[in-house]
Amino acid sequence: MMTKVLLVDDDRELGEMLTEYLDQEGFAATAVQDGETGVRAALSGAYAIVVLDVMMPGCNGIEALRRIRAQDRRLPVLMLTARGDDVDRIVGLELGADDYVPKPCTPRELVARIRAILRRTQVQEPDGASCGPLTAGALTLWPERRSLEWQGQPLELTSTEFNLLEVLVRNAGRVVSKQELSQQALGRPLARYDRGIDVHLSSIRHKLGLDAEGRSPIQTVRGLGYQLVRE
Structure with a gap:
């Protein structure tokens, strides 16, 4: 089964472009345009990772992340932040974001970050390795x-x-x-x-x-x- 990615960004055109690219790279991507919908989708248990934009009207990315982490500490969340905006970046990490990508970013860079996070969160023990603590x-x-x-x-x-x-x-x-x-x-x-x-x-x-x-x-x-x- 393809890995499901949730993209939460109010930029509809960017969401469509990134969704198409992620689909081409073997993911099953879904884009939503507001934080409220994003939180509900993230907590549904249907997605392996969430890509969350910080700058959104209403429920912004920081508030959405806060609400996700209040109920799920393990779901990987990758933040999209304004380039050079250290405040949002640090606040996001403090609230439990796994990593961030400054915008504007290339789809290739975003996919590379997603794969890096998923490799670590879905790691399997090599054959013959001890499964002990x-x-x-x-x-x-x-x-x-x-x-x-x-x-x-x-x-x-x-x-x-x-x-x-x-x-x-x-x-x-x-x-x-x-x-x-x-x-x-x-x-x-x-x-x-x-x-x-x-x-x-x-x-x-x-x-x-x-x-x-x-x-x-x-x-x-x-x-x-x-x-x-x-x-």
Whole structure:
């Protein structure tokens, strides 16, 4: 079956063009022109990923994302943002967007980002690989189930947050550069001035909280990257 993509953008002409291109690339794309309809469609369970424009009248992309994430933390959401608009971009990431593409963008770039996100969210364990959990201190993560527990309790993360934490768990005790994190968790090279990794990790830290000594299990190593402390 073809992967279903929901495109939410009030620009009807752009929506038709992107839908046609996505269909040619093997996706089953549906375009809607307003945030209210987009939220309902996204929460229907019919789509593998949502492409959501920030600038829409009425229920804009930020509000639509907020409402989607209130009910579904795992559905991948790719934001379309105005080029150079860092505020909307950071707010979107803080609310749980998986990634963003600045507009105007080429259909080819959009498809590449969609595929990169889906590769990570629909990852399959290679033949012969262990299906057991990964552990690091009080953290237990099941890659094949895309679920995790922190201090014995289930923890809800977005798909990209899960990807980032999985990379850190697999490298527990070692510093992982932002370039490595971007390649392995987002499926793309780290762009210059890209703060997406930092925003996602800040959200993960907030959800994990602090240990008994007031420290986060994810440490920043200035100038090098991030490290998950192996307890």
